[in-house]
Amino acid sequence: MHFLTLDELTVEDIYKVLHQAETLQTHQPPPKPDLYAANLFFENSTRTKCSFEMAQRKLGMNVLSFDAGTASISKGESLYDTVKTLEAIGVDVVVIRHSEERYFDALKDKVSLSIINGGDGMGHHPSQCMLDLLTIYQEFGTFKGLTVTIAGDIRHSRVARSNTYALQRLGAEVNFSGPPAWRDPEMTDIPFVEMDQAVKESDVVMLLRVQHERHAFGENFTKQEYHQQFGLTVDRERKMKKNSIIMHPAPVNRGVEIADELVECERSRIFKQMKNGVVTRMAMLQYVQAKREETKHELIN
Amino acid sequence: MHFLTLDELTVEDIYKVLHQAETLQTHQPPPKPDLYAANLFFENSTRTKCSFEMAQRKLGMNVLSFDAGTASISKGESLYDTVKTLEAIGVDVVVIRHSEERYFDALKDKVSLSIINGGDGMGHHPSQCMLDLLTIYQEFGTFKGLTVTIAGDIRHSRVARSNTYALQRLGAEVNFSGPPAWRDPEMTDIPFVEMDQAVKESDVVMLLRVQHERHAFGENFTKQEYHQQFGLTVDRERKMKKNSIIMHPAPVNRGVEIADELVECERSRIFKQMKNGVVTRMAMLQYVQAKREETKHELIN
Amino acid sequence: MHFLTLDELTVEDIYKVLHQAETLQTHQPPPKPDLYAANLFFENSTRTKCSFEMAQRKLGMNVLSFDAGTASISKGESLYDTVKTLEAIGVDVVVIRHSEERYFDALKDKVSLSIINGGDGMGHHPSQCMLDLLTIYQEFGTFKGLTVTIAGDIRHSRVARSNTYALQRLGAEVNFSGPPAWRDPEMTDIPFVEMDQAVKESDVVMLLRVQHERHAFGENFTKQEYHQQFGLTVDRERKMKKNSIIMHPAPVNRGVEIADELVECERSRIFKQMKNGVVTRMAMLQYVQAKREETKHELIN
Numbered sequence: 001m002h003f004l005t006l007d008e009l010t011v012e013d014i015y016k017v018l019h020q021a022e023t024l025q026t027h028q029p030p031p032k033p034d035l036y037a038a039n040l041f042f043e044n045s046t047r048t049k050c051s052f053e054m055a056q057r058k059l060g061m062n063v064l065s066f067d068a069g070t071a072s073i074s075k076g077e078s079l080y081d082t083v084k085t086l087e088a089i090g091v092d093v094v095v096i097r098h099s100e101e102r103y104f105d106a107l108k109d110k111v112s113l114s115i116i117n118g119g120d121g122m123g124h125h126p127s128q129c130m131l132d133l134l135t136i137y138q139e140f141g142t143f144k145g146l147t148v149t150i151a152g153d154i155r156h157s158r159v160a161r162s163n164t165y166a167l168q169r170l171g172a173e174v175n176f177s178g179p180p181a182w183r184d185p186e187m188t189d190i191p192f193v194e195m196d197q198a199v200k201e202s203d204v205v206m207l208l209r210v211q212h213e214r215h216a217f218g219e220n221f222t223k224q225e226y227h228q229q230f231g232l233t234v235d236r237e238r239k240m241k242k243n244s245i246i247m248h249p250a251p252v253n254r255g256v257e258i259a260d261e262l263v264e265c266e267r268s269r270i271f272k273q274m275k276n277g278v279v280t281r282m283a284m285l286q287y288v289q290a291k292r293e294e295t296k297h298e299l300i301n
Numbered sequence: 302m303h304f305l306t307l308d309e310l311t312v313e314d315i316y317k318v319l320h321q322a323e324t325l326q327t328h329q330p331p332p333k334p335d336l337y338a339a340n341l342f343f344e345n346s347t348r349t350k351c352s353f354e355m356a357q358r359k360l361g362m363n364v365l366s367f368d369a370g371t372a373s374i375s376k377g378e379s380l381y382d383t384v385k386t387l388e389a390i391g392v393d394v395v396v397i398r399h400s401e402e403r404y405f406d407a408l409k410d411k412v413s414l415s416i417i418n419g420g421d422g423m424g425h426h427p428s429q430c431m432l433d434l435l436t437i438y439q440e441f442g443t444f445k446g447l448t449v450t451i452a453g454d455i456r457h458s459r460v461a462r463s464n465t466y467a468l469q470r471l472g473a474e475v476n477f478s479g480p481p482a483w484r485d486p487e488m489t490d491i492p493f494v495e496m497d498q499a500v501k502e503s504d505v506v507m508l509l510r511v512q513h514e515r516h517a518f519g520e521n522f523t524k525q526e527y528h529q530q531f532g533l534t535v536d537r538e539r540k541m542k543k544n545s546i547i548m549h550p551a552p553v554n555r556g557v558e559i560a561d562e563l564v565e566c567e568r569s570r571i572f573k574q575m576k577n578g579v580v581t582r583m584a585m586l587q588y589v590q591a592k593r594e595e596t597k598h599e600l601i602n
Numbered sequence: 603m604h605f606l607t608l609d610e611l612t613v614e615d616i617y618k619v620l621h622q623a624e625t626l627q628t629h630q631p632p633p634k635p636d637l638y639a640a641n642l643f644f645e646n647s648t649r650t651k652c653s654f655e656m657a658q659r660k661l662g663m664n665v666l667s668f669d670a671g672t673a674s675i676s677k678g679e680s681l682y683d684t685v686k687t688l689e690a691i692g693v694d695v696v697v698i699r700h701s702e703e704r705y706f707d708a709l710k711d712k713v714s715l716s717i718i719n720g721g722d723g724m725g726h727h728p729s730q731c732m733l734d735l736l737t738i739y740q741e742f743g744t745f746k747g748l749t750v751t752i753a754g755d756i757r758h759s760r761v762a763r764s765n766t767y768a769l770q771r772l773g774a775e776v777n778f779s780g781p782p783a784w785r786d787p788e789m790t791d792i793p794f795v796e797m798d799q800a801v802k803e804s805d806v807v808m809l810l811r812v813q814h815e816r817h818a819f820g821e822n823f824t825k826q827e828y829h830q831q832f833g834l835t836v837d838r839e840r841k842m843k844k845n846s847i848i849m850h851p852a853p854v855n856r857g858v859e860i861a862d863e864l865v866e867c868e869r870s871r872i873f874k875q876m877k878n879g880v881v882t883r884m885a886m887l888q889y890v891q892a893k894r895e896e897t898k899h900e901l902i903n
Contacts, residue, residue, distance in 0.1 A: 036355065047687055050666060054638065054691050057664050062358050064351060065366060065667060077552040085348055085551065088575035089355050250687065251679040274690035337656065363659050365652060366667060378853040386649055386852065389876035390656050 001291045002115040003284050004104050005124040006166045013287075014133065014170065021134050021276070021283040029282075031060020035289065038064040038086055041097045041118065047250060048118055048127065051274070052095045055281035064091060080107060087113045093288060096120075114288040122158055128249050129162040131280040133170070135273050136204055139245055144171035149198040151177035151230065152208030152257055155184045159249050160208060164190060175202070178230050181220065195229070199236045199244075206247040207232055207257040223256050232258045237267065245269050302592045303416040304585050305405050306425040307467045314588075315434065315471070322435050322577070322584040330583075332361020336590065339365040339387050342398045342419065348551060349419055349428065352575070353396045356582035365392060381408055388414045394589060397421075415589040423459055429550050430463040432581040434471070436574050437505055440546055445472035450499040452478035452531065453509030453558055456485045460550050461509060465491060476503070479531050482521065496530070500537045500545075507548040508533055508558040524557050533559045538568065546570045603893045604717040605886050606706050607726040608768045615889075616735070616772070623736050623878070623885040631884075633662020637891065640666040640688050643699045643720065649852060650720055650729065653876070654697045657883035666693060682709055689715045695890060698722075716890040718883075724760055730851050731764040733882040735772070737875050738806055741847055746773035751800040753779035753832065754810030754859060757786045761851050762810060766792060777804070780832050783822065797831070801838045801846075808849040809834060809859040825858050834860045839869065847871045 006014065037056045041049050056063050064086075079098065086094060093114040096103065101121035108115060119125045133143075140146055148167055154160045154176050164174045164187065175191045176183065177198045199205060210226065227233060232246065237259070240246075246258070246268045254260040263270060307315065338357045342350050357364050367387075380399065387395055394415040397404065402422035409416060420426045434444075441447055449468055455461045455477050465475045465488065476492050477484065478499045500506060511527065528534060533547065538560070541547075547559070547569045555561040564571060608616065639658045643651050658665050666688075681700065688696060695716040698705065703723035710717060721727045735745075742748055750769055756762045756778050766776045766789065777793045778785065779800045801807060812828065829835060834848065839861070842848075848860070848870045856862040865872060 036358070038351075046668070046684070050640075050668065050688065051691055053666055054693075057638070057666070058692075063667075064354055064358070065364075066347070066351065067368075067669075076554070078555075081552060081555075082347070084572060085575055086351065088572045089352055089579055090359075090576075091355075251683060253678070254680075254683075271686060271690045274687055275692075278691055337659070339652075365655055365659070366665075367648070367652065368669075377855070379856075382853060382856075383648070385873060386876055387652065389873045390653055390880055391660070391877075392656075 001288060001295055002104070002108055002117075003126055003288050004108065004115065004117045006126050006129055006162060011169055014130075014166070017130060017280075017283045017287050018134050018137055020286060021130070021279040022138070024279040024282050029059060029286070032289075033060055033062060035059075035061040035092045036064055036090055037061050037093045037095070037285075038066045038091045039095045039118070040066055040068055040082070041095075042068045043097050043099050043119065045097055045119065047274070048097065048277075049095075051277040052116075052118065052127070052281050054278050055285055058278065059282055059285055061093075061285070079103060080110070083107055083111055083113070083115075087111055092292075093285065114292050116284060116288060119158060122156055122161075124162045125158040126162060127277065127281050127284060128159050129166050130284060131273055131277040132159075132163055132206070132247060132249070133166060134276045134280050135247060135269050136167075136172075136245075138276070139269070140203065142171075143167060146172040146203045147175065147201055148172050148204040148206060149175045149177050149193060149202040150206045150208065151195060151198065151232075153182045153210055154178060154187070154208070155182045156211060157208050160184070161187070163206070178208075179220065179226075195231070195236060196239075199232070199240045202241060203244050204247060205232060205240065205244065209249065209251065210253055210256055223253075227256055227259070231256060232262060234259045234261065237262050237265065240267060247273060250274065302589060302596055303405065303409050303418075304427055304589050305409065305416065305418045307427050307430055307463055312470055315431075315467070318431060318581075318584045318588050319435050319438055321587060322431075322580040323439070325580040325583050330360060330587070333590075334361055334363060336360075336362040336393045337365055337391055338362050338394045338396070338586075339367045339392045340396045340419070341367055341369055341383070341387075342396075343369045344398050344400050344420065346398055346420065348575070349398065349578075350396075352578040353417075353419065353428070353582050355579050356586055359579065360583055360586055362394075362586070380404060381411070384408055384412055384414070384416075388412055393593075394586065415593050417585060417589060420459060423457055423462075425463045426459040427463060428578070428582050428585060429460050430467050431585060432574055432578040433460075433464055433507070433548060433550075434467060435577045435581050436548060436570050437468075437473075437546075439577075440570070441504065443472075444468060447473040447504045448476065448502055449473050449505040449507060450476045450478050450494065450503040451507045451509065452496060452499065452533075454483045454511055455479060455488070455509070456483045457512060458509050461485070462488070464507070479509075480521065480527075496532070496537060497540075500533070500541045503542060504545050505548060506533060506541065506545065510550060510552065511554055511557055524554075528557055528560070532557060533563060535560045535562065538563050538566065541568060548574060551575065603890060603897055604706070604710050604719075605728060605890050606710065606717065606719045608728050608731055608764055613771055616732075616768070619732060619882075619885045619889050620736050620739055622888060623732075623881040624740070626881040626884050631661060631888070634891075635662055635664060637661075637663040637694045638666055638692055639663050639695045639697070639887075640668045640693045641697045641720070642668055642670055642684070643697075644670045645699050645701050645721065647699055647721065649876070650699065650879075651697075653879040654718075654720065654729070654883050656880050657887055660880065661884055661887055663695075663887070681705060682712070685709055685713055685715070685717075689713055694894075695887060716894050718886060718890060721760060724758055724763075726764050727760040728764060729879070729883050729886060730761050731768050732886060733875055733879045734761075734765055734808070734849060734851070735768060736878045736882050737849060737871050738769075738774075738847075740878075741871070742805065744773070745769060748774040748805045749777065749803055750774050750806040750808060751777045751779050751795065751804040752808045752810065753797060753800065753834075755784045755812055756780060756789070756810070757784045758813060759810050762786070763789070765808070780810075781822065781828075797833070797838060798841075801834070801842045804843060805846050806849060807834060807842065807846065811851060811853065812855055812858055825855075829858055829861070833858060834864060836861045836863065839864050839867065842869060849875060852876065 097118035101123040398419035402424040697720045699720035703725040
């Protein structure tokens with residue numbers, strides 16, 4: 001009924017959502033004007049929020065405007081009371097981004113609307129994960145035997161964590177790369193490789209955004225130094241494996257994680273990922289809605 | 302043509318809107334895609350704003366986004382000029398919440414669009430009042446002979462004032478309860494009762510939100526002290542009259558006006574009120590629209 | 603494919619858009635639910651933003667909410683990357699207001715969606731210009747032989763510049779009026795007239811807003827002094843030419859550029875301009891969409 005992390009989905013469910021997302025690329029589903037969605041982004045993210053809104057609108061849902069900045073939550077109301085209010089008002093599905101890890105644990109068993117996790121602190125970001133999977137799956141037709149290197153600020157990234165576990169479950173091999181200080185002490189079992197080696201061996205080089213908000217450059221290295229040591233430079237791109245691709249969840253720091261001129265190069269799937277985000281989120285919305293209808297049906301019978 | 306305070310409505314009109322709201326609970330009206338609404342909330346209120354937007358969308362109206370925080374009004378434009386602009390642009394109905402009491406007096410005779418008052422300073426809050434009336438009416442089938450106690454910050458509450466006059470007109474008896482300092486010097490004719498007595502005698506215990514913005518706790522009492530002296534504690538709830546109900550306009554300060562565990566107890570109609578808010582506002586929107594069409598018709602003939 | 607400044611349009615194109623705007627006043631076009639618009643206002647402007655949104659909705663387009671205040675651009679993302687993201691997500695047309703003059707030069711050849719310029723720094727404001735032209739054209743049926751005086755802060759006004767060139771191309775004669783310090787050193791060929799003379803000779807007196815943000819009153823004159831020396835006073839209005847009209851892009855500083863009681867006087871077309879803004883923007887949206895479809899068609903053939 002909810003879509004909170006990929007851990008709850010079976011491998012079969014993951015493929016089901018991926019295939020549905022692919023179908024949606026060419027088939028327009030019938031509009032659902034009786035369904036109401038609200039997007040509660042307590043942390044800013046134009047990209048994810050716009051993408052969810054587009055997905056909702058392409059499904060013909062009604063999207064209620066909700067401004068987290070001026071919401072009652074700033075008067076001290078709990079997230080629970082806010083969500084219960086939207087439920088009472090008639091909202092069917094809420095997408096929530098919140099700085100608190102696993103904020104949804106306090107909600108999931110107490111609400112009858114569906115929650116889709118739009119990102120929880122440094123925890124999960126399942127829609128980003130699903131769209132990344134779709135992009136890889138469309139490229140290679142499989143996950144088995146692929147080598148994926150995730151490079152950058154592993155420690156503070158919800159993308160790194162979600163993607164690593166999901167890719168491993170689907171049969172891919174995951175490596176990490178980037179500054180040693182940014183390794184995740186809880187994921188020491190994942191091999192660490194230098195960027196120079198990573199580009200030669202990986203089918204997918206997945207770069208993470210350096211969070212200026214969290215790390216001040218200048219402490220350990222300048223932007224230029226980061227780029228030279230840990231980033232995807234023009235030189236390194238030339239050494240990439242045949243048919244390998246570049247990914248990045250965006251927004252990109254051009255010239256830091258990746259050379260400016262590579263953002264839209266032939267290997268780059270960065271804008272493809274964004275495009276895939278819409279159909280992926282449509283499939284996720286349909287998935288929770290189908291689960292919700294099943295539950296209702298069970299309650300009736 | 303407008304819906305500004307309940308004082309303008311006859312008792313017959315009030316019942317008309319209540320009955321229409323009830324009808325809307327089961328009957329979906331035909332969509333009105335040619336009607337345009339805008340919600341001008343110069344004071345924050347997610348709950349009321351979302352509820353009005355939901356009502357407008359359920360009526361199939363177009364809802365124009367309007368961000369009061371960045372509006373021209375912050376460049377010094379008057380409310381009148383802002384509303385006239387929306388009228389010129391083609392907006393049919395505006396819902397306005399504004400900190401100035403009776404802000405609408407400067408507008409109501411000079412505009413051809415409809416204004417619904419979403420709350421004016423410490424003045425009125427007619428949609429809250431109407432949804433409260435609906436909730437009571439659904440419970441008891443009448444207002445005659447009911448005892449309603451409104452408890453808390455009477456002095457600064459637009460809900461207290463609007464509800465008191467409306468309930469009296471409809472035949473209910475109203476009492477106030479709460480800290481003596483928060484009594485309203487203009488409404489000394491309403492009996493004051495202690496909370497311990499109120500729970501035993503009232504059919505409806507209507508709690509008001511303690512406005513942290515306006516009253517700093519700690520001056521006269523702590524949150525805990527307020528709860529014990531003036532709030533609905535678990536103990537007091539046990540002494541409530543048979544079939545009596547608890548109401549609160551929300552957002553609730555859990556553990557202050559009302560014990561945390563009572564918010565969703567059997568007697569509580571708090572989330573029911575929110576649910577009722579949508580159909581009530583739909584009925585109010587239909588009411589002003591019908592009045593507006595009458596006026597147009599009169600102008601033609 | 604874009605609508606950036608009026609300079610790109612032939613005189614024939616300008617008339618085409620004006621005539622289409624006139625048609626739209628009485629004819630409702632078929633809805634375009636498959637078209638998606640987003641309004642990126644990095645500078646506040648309720649009026650222009652609401653007007654564009656109304657135009658989009660009246661065309662039956664989908665309008666994606668976009669809050670420039672919380673956008674990724676505040677994380678340092680470039681305007682280019684923001685626009686490319688919206689393109690990837692499936693947006694067909696963006697309206698952009700941005701403080702940087704000619705911000706669109708860095709975008710226009712690199713995107714496949716359509717850009718409508720909603721105002722660029724002190725550069726252009728083509729939708730304001732088009733709606734001004736429509737208002738004049740509706741009044742006089744022609745531009746040839748008309749005398750238009752633009753009065754106020756010429757130097758910092760994108761309206762002054764856009765309108766001057768467009769009006770001249772269409773055959774009107776343009777004069778400037780206002781404080782000498784606010785003359786535009788790049789437009790010294792336009793005659794300067796005192797306000798007392800301007801009202802006697804002009805068919806159109808177009809007042810500009812005094813930008814409090816940019817010019818502190820009190821340096822050279824008070825608000826009252828400005829009004830007396832350079833504004834449209836009640837006295838001056840009485841001396842206006844027969845059948846002449848008053849225009850202002852709004853929001854109006856009542857009692858500064860124009861006497862309070864003249865804002866809605868018989869000669870004033872100020873609210874008419876706002877009304878015209880919606881059909882003008884509808885025609886502009888249709889214009890870029892038609893160009894875009896032509897381009898697609900050419901690419902296929």
